[in-house]
Amino acid sequence: MKKILVLIEVLENKIKRVSYELITAGRKIAEQTNYELLGVAFSSNTELLEKVKEFGLSKIILINNSTFEKYSVSLFSKALSQVVTKYQVEYVLLPAHTYGLEIAGRLAANLESPYISDCISLTIDNGKAIAKKPIYAGKAQINVLVDGNIKIFTLRPNVFTAEVNPTEKLEIEEFNPDVGDNDKKEVVVNSFRNEGKLDVLEAEIVVSGGRGIKGPEHYNLIEELANVLGAAVGASRAVVDAGWRPHNEQVGQTGKTVSPTLYVACGISGAIQHLAGMASSKFILAINKDKDAPIFKVADYGIVGDLFNAIPKLIKELKKYKE
Amino acid sequence: MKILVGISRVPDTATRILVGKDGKSIDEQGVKFIINPYDEFALEEGLRIKEKFGGEVVTITVGPEPSKEIIRTALAMGADRAVLVKTNSSFDSFFTAKNIAIYAKEFNPDIILFGKQSVDYDSLAVPAMVSELLNFPLITIVSKLTIDGSKVVAERDVVGGREVVETTLPCVISAQKGLNEPRYPKLPDILKAKNKPIDERSPQETSPMYEIINMEIPHRARKNIILSDSDEDIAEIARLLHEDAKII
Ligand SMILES: Cc1cc2nc3c(=O)[nH]c(=O)nc-3n(C[C@H](O)[C@H](O)[C@H](O)COP(=O)(O)OP(=O)(O)OC[C@H]3O[C@@H](n4cnc5c(N)ncnc54)[C@H](O)[C@@H]3O)c2cc1C
Numbered sequence: 373m374k375k376i377l378v379l380i381e382v383l384e385n386k387i388k389r390v391s392y393e394l395i396t397a398g399r400k401i402a403e404q405t406n407y408e409l410l411g412v413a414f415s416s417n418t419e420l421l422e423k424v425k426e427f428g429l430s431k432i433i434l435i436n437n438s439t440f441e442k443y444s445v446s447l448f449s450k451a452l453s454q455v456v457t458k459y460q461v462e463y464v465l466l467p468a469h470t471y472g473l474e475i476a477g478r479l480a481a482n483l484e485s486p487y488i489s490d491c492i493s494l495t496i497d498n499g500k501a502i503a504k505k506p507i508y509a510g511k512a513q514i515n516v517l518v519d520g521n522i523k524i525f526t527l528r529p530n531v532f533t534a535e536v537n538p539t540e541k542l543e544i545e546e547f548n549p550d551v552g553d554n555d556k557k558e559v560v561v562n563s564f565r566n567e568g569k570l571d572v573l574e575a576e577i578v579v580s581g582g583r584g585i586k587g588p589e590h591y592n593l594i595e596e597l598a599n600v601l602g603a604a605v606g607a608s609r610a611v612v613d614a615g616w617r618p619h620n621e622q623v624g625q626t627g628k629t630v631s632p633t634l635y636v637a638c639g640i641s642g643a644i645q646h647l648a649g650m651a652s653s654k655f656i657l658a659i660n661k662d663k664d665a666p667i668f669k670v671a672d673y674g675i676v677g678d679l680f681n682a683i684p685k686l687i688k689e690l691k692k693y694k695e
Numbered sequence: 696m697k698i699l700v701g702i703s704r705v706p707d708t709a710t711r712i713l714v715g716k717d718g719k720s721i722d723e724q725g726v727k728f729i730i731n732p733y734d735e736f737a738l739e740e741g742l743r744i745k746e747k748f749g750g751e752v753v754t755i756t757v758g759p760e761p762s763k764e765i766i767r768t769a770l771a772m773g774a775d776r777a778v779l780v781k782t783n784s785s786f787d788s789f790f791t792a793k794n795i796a797i798y799a800k801e802f803n804p805d806i807i808l809f810g811k812q813s814v815d816y817d818s819l820a821v822p823a824m825v826s827e828l829l830n831f832p833l834i835t836i837v838s839k840l841t842i843d844g845s846k847v848v849a850e851r852d853v854v855g856g857r858e859v860v861e862t863t864l865p866c867v868i869s870a871q872k873g874l875n876e877p878r879y880p881k882l883p884d885i886l887k888a889k890n891k892p893i894d895e896r897s898p899q900e901t902s903p904m905y906e907i908i909n910m911e912i913p914h915r916a917r918k919n920i921i922l923s924d925s926d927e928d929i930a931e932i933a934r935l936l937h938e939d940a941k942i943i
């Protein structure tokens with residue numbers, strides 16, 4: 373039987389949420405094709421992996437060997453290509469973020485197989501796959517028909533839903549890839565976590581500030597609103613270029629593309645390059661003193677007014693719902 | 696140092712995108728094309744590496760005839776010469792990567808620099824594919840790069856943090872904003888660029904693996920409930936977030 377393979381991403385003893393989204397997407401393809409759904413994980417923590425059962429995954433190929441302790445794109449993609457070949461995989465699903473994207477590109481070139489990146493929908497029609505992907509920074513999208521013995525896709529995080537669909541048993545099969553030290557071409561020598569801070573890419577709610585915030589000393593207002601909402605903090609490029617916030621918070625064409633359930637834009641005008649990074653959010657709330665600001669055109673909710681007045685009031689009102 | 700930089704031709708990021716007559720690609724009427732913004736960071740870095748270690752900077756573009764305009768800009772910025780693999784197809788990243796790899800095998804670069812993504816099809820694939828085809832190491836989305844002998848150290852943002860990655864030359868690097876400030880060509884450089892060579896080639900075809908069914912402009916109906924900052928209105932917004940968006 374042919375297989376659908378999804379990458380279960382384990383980072384710092386946590387399964388990344390996007391993995392559950394991939395499982396659900398994979399399960400839907402499995403139901404249509406009658407193929408078997410497989411997970412693949414680079415991990416030594418088998419106990420942790422049990423969590424995938426909740427989302428309906430019942431078999432994992434486990435790569436648990438000290439060579440894979442640290443991430444290296446060449447090494448991981450080589451191992452994955454061996455999994456794909458050995459298990460007769462037809463569909464490979466990976467997350468469309470740093471690691472998933474670079475692994476997928478190498479994997480696709482190695483297997484000379486079609487690969488569509490950053491998909492926002494994936495359906496099967498008569499044995500052929502149709503992927504939808506945003507292009508021109510989300511200003512347009514294409515539907516692409518993909519045919520081939522192996523098909524690779526990266527799925528945009530937060531777009532596919534992770535549906536609970538419990539299964540009883542999880543089978544874990546160990547796999548030892550045939551790799552050597554010279555396959556480990558890159559070494560991560562140091563990594564820094566943004567401690568206690570939610571990344572805009574992973575958050576269900578993002579609150580961003582723009583030039584309207586006037587200076588870095590007022591960003592606590594944005595942080596406070598983010599706190600009440602359980603949101604990550606983002607920024608426009610104007611704010612990042614001014615050095616008020618770090619680049620990893622920038623949303624937009626040259627920053628990150630986010631698709632949260634709610635995006636709150638405070639003192640952001642809504643330039644096309646900013647919209648490119650957040651226009652696919654489910655709901656958008658804009659706070660801006662200029663009623664003609666372009667951000668209001670894409671907003672579900674808007675507050676026309678001074679953010680220094682509006683945000684504290686909004687925080688107060690939102691707190692009432694939290695109690 | 697032999698430095699190869701991949702540059703692609705894309706519509707200006709401020710361009711309004713309209714679907715063309717074929718329903719599968721954009722209407723190019725009146726569209727201004729530019730060097731892919733991320734490729735400017737890649738080129739600038741290539742020029743700085745040359746300034747430091749000596750050598751040659753060659754750009755490569757897989758694209759149509761009018762790509763020569765952006766190639767001239769790259770030459771004016773300081774690239775020594777350029778290669779244009781002429782084609783009209785632009786969606787297939789594997790085709791692009793394959794043709795860049797073919798030239799790379801001939802040129803034997805010490806380093807290949809790309810942008811992190813091209814802002815037309817946003818594929819984020821070519822650098823990884825080229826690195827695999829050449830069996831080179833790969834570091835993507837780099838915002839700081841140091842080369843010391845054959846040792847390469849790069850910094851990049853990853854989900855939830857930042858990491859430092861080490862590798863050795865020859866390697867493939869993809870550039871993120873923040874890596875450097877790209878220079879503006881000066882008038883004498885623009886004139887000089889006119890005489891720099893562009894080596895035109897025909898592509899090696901690969902079997903097509905995709906078919907674009909259609910291109911569409913996404914329409915997301917927004918509620919557009921725009922209120923004032925009065926106490927009542929803000930209470931109403933909070934209520935909507937609670938009852939309508941159900942996020943609190
Ligand atoms: C190639 C390229 C790539 C780019 N990439 C990005 C990107 O990734 N991300 C990005 O964000 N931008 C990007 N930009 C820049 C973009 O064009 C805009 O310049 C930028 O988004 C503007 O940021 P802003 O909205 O914070 O500032 P402004 O446009 O200056 O807007 C500030 C807004 O704040 C409002 N305001 C002021 N004071 C108050 C107040 N007291 N209360 C309420 N509202 C107030 C104003 O009415 C105004 O609408 C890019 C540009 C280019 C050319």
Ligand SMILES: Nc1ncnc2c1ncn2[C@@H]1O[C@H](COP(=O)(O)O)[C@@H](O)[C@H]1O
Pocket residue numbers: 700701702703704731733734737755756757758788791808809810811812813814816817818819820821822
């Ligand atoms: N047609 C092309 N010609 C030359 N370089 C390209 C081409 N397409 C992509 N690249 C390079 O690969 C990077 C990533 O592009 P992409 O994978 O298409 O998102 C770009 O920033 C360029 O440096």
